[in-house]
Amino acid sequence: MKIKSNFMFKIVPSVLACMLALSGCSGNSTKTSSELGGSVSGKTVNLTMSVWGNPAELKVYQKGIDAYTKEHPNVKIKMIPVPSDGYEQKLLTQLQGGNASDVFYVGDTTMAKLAKKGSLAELGEFMKSDESYAKPDEYADGLWGAAKQGDKIYGISVDCNPVVMYYNKKMFKDLGIKTPQEYFDDGKWNWNAFNEVTKKLKDAGKKGFIAEQWLMDTWIWSNGGLSFDESGNYVMDQNQKAKDAIQFVSDLMKKGQITYAGSLPKGQGLDAMFMSNQVGIVAAGRWLTPMFSQNKSLKFDYISWPTNTSNKMEPVQIPVAYIAVNKKSKEVDEAMKFATFYVSKEGQKERLTGNGSAVPSVSGIDDIVTSDKTVEHSQYLIDGRETGFASGSPKLFKGQVPGLNKEIEDQYDLLFLKKQDVDTTIKKISEKSKKMIEEFKAGN
Template identity: 55%
Template sequence: MVPVLQGCSDSSSSSSSDSGSNGSGDTVNLTFSAWGNPAEIKVYQKAVDGFMKENPNIKVKLVPIPSDGYIQKLQTQLQGSQAPDVFYVGDGDISKIIETGKLAPLSEYMNSSESYAKPDEFAEGLWGAAKKDDEIYGITVDCNPMLLYYNKKLFSELGIKTPQEYFDAGEWNFAAMEEVTDQLRDGGKYGFIADNGWASLFSWIWANGGEIYNKETGDFVLDQNPQGMEAMEFLAKMVKDKNFTYTGSLPKGQGAEAMFMSGQVGMVAAGRWFTPLFHENKSLEWDYISWPSNTENKTEPVGIPTAYMAVNNDSKNKEAAMKFASYYTSTLGQKDRLSGIGNAIPSISGIDEAVTESKVPEHVDVIINAREQGYANAIQSTIPGLDKEVNDIMDLMYLGKDDAQSTVDKLSEKAKSMISEHKGE
């Protein structure tokens, strides 16, 4: 794994002035699908509008798809040749979509004068499974380092020491996390809503100085790693003691963000994607805090979820679709989307002020600092289907049905088998 922006170019994206149409001057119509909450969809539309202003002969229609069931719907659309021209693919799904042959190769276009974004403007560590045999099949849209959001008003009302106070004292660790979630529960609130996904799992393990995969070989090593095992024991204990409540156990239709905004829970984990929604709620007082670090360091690496912009290989307007994808992910497109109260932070260096100048929330620098230390999903996502298998196994632990040891045993058996098969061993 490579820290996300290590080796990033500081150059600005190239800007093409060609229409990108079908060459006849006729209007080209594209469809673009992505997941997102209502506030995020507004953010995406900013880049769509920016592209159409530069390319009046290309019209792009944004067609949102709910995140719940997104990949299943996309796969069905691709199989039936009904998929949009351009679409988001998550870091845990892209390897299996590449295998279908339904994604257009993008390297040649991105290296041409037509593209708004060049491959060398993105950190090598961000490509993850979107690159196969040196061919690009998805362009990183932006990036979203994991951190915690905490409800400042709730902490104040209950007289609880804030995570920021612990952090400033160099004490924002697992013990502090347990202490504040204990106090939140004592106050009749949920302590922390835990979600299931590689980024959260890896962040907890790294927070304790542990490892789940060998960074050099890609082999599964959690079962041989005491620090990683200790982190798993902490997670299992927090679930058992009800300090952590799993998103998968919440009533249907009740999500972490809604509970946070209604003052039912003290802390939730996410990237920047909750920020536009929370900012719109003017009665909500909140801030970022780094993931708790259980080592001598004040912060440890966190997982950095990424989404990729992919182009439908069956699109009738493939070149225009590639042009839009390159704009959306370029410096221009990322500024359109991320300036002010955006839903992510740049994956291209040199434009961090688009995020930090908003000063929302107060400690907005936390998310930039997290990117400098964090990692994208560069190992697990390259093994088709492994993300889902890991999530299914972790689901049982988060539901309180399996303890840490049995969970790690299951993870070890499944991961080692799938990695070995993938390597052809």
């Protein structure tokens, strides 16, 4: 994903001022590429952009590049696919060696490392300028994660994937079980309802729900609990609601109503089990939708996470990836222009229209999701985006500390494999979290 020509900035300031005065442009408004205008014919600007992704995803990325270069024909952008396994290490090595791409994708767990190392161009000031295609206030606060350090911005979410639950509508109907949406419409889609439906599914010979350990903060929030507070302080060991949420999930596993994904036979995933009508409910972002939609016999819908509070919805976790700019790029200004285009309304519309695997991270083009009639209640994805949190946000501060996510997930893994109890799990998570956070802060 590349950038934009610098040629326009060489226009005589007085002429530019007259043009702006005549057009009546506001300094705070977001510009589309047509409003900013294509780059005037001049030197060719060559940019490189590193990404990970399967062949289908690469085609989606290319749409964003093509839309930009169509408006700016003197800008050439070469996309460099890198295998997802080893992507982070290769990026870190290239940045250290001074030969990284001008623009690159950054995973949410990698962002904290790069932002702290000073490897990334700061984008916040540029995004406030007329030359930016996107403004910071077009993105929900929870999406910034580790990409925002104080008032500095080092990356922008390329899209997002708020977590929802998927349920098999046909299975519920065939078994005569009240659907999650019916509970929700009655104002009763809560833990009690989740307990009821998963028990009925189990009693009917099905698996109720397949859980993954990385989503435990969503369960904790659904009870009004916290692992980290609004300032990023670790508080789970002092938070009874967090403990109760972990106990709730653990208890339903012991009853056989929840199945731990990590206990499934090798090669058997929750997606295949859902499509083969073995499980009634699974959780994921929008990425499972294209696969499920291809199975014409599968009738499914989304539902928000069940809560144990007075609210119908609570925040959920939001997996994201960011686009960032190499601080040492020889074309850093151009790179920032392209990066903001790629994540702008125009850029995301080019990439995500017809692609049902992600949700726009930018506001104003929600119809890309809500107009998709494949799934009836797509609005839950938008709701999740507006209230949820990406890794590295204060309430998911563990994402700022290299390695802490994995350490915590390893402890949940032991709990769900019935190798330790809830109290032991919380004790070990607390010890590891406090130690690693203290070391992290001491080193910065």
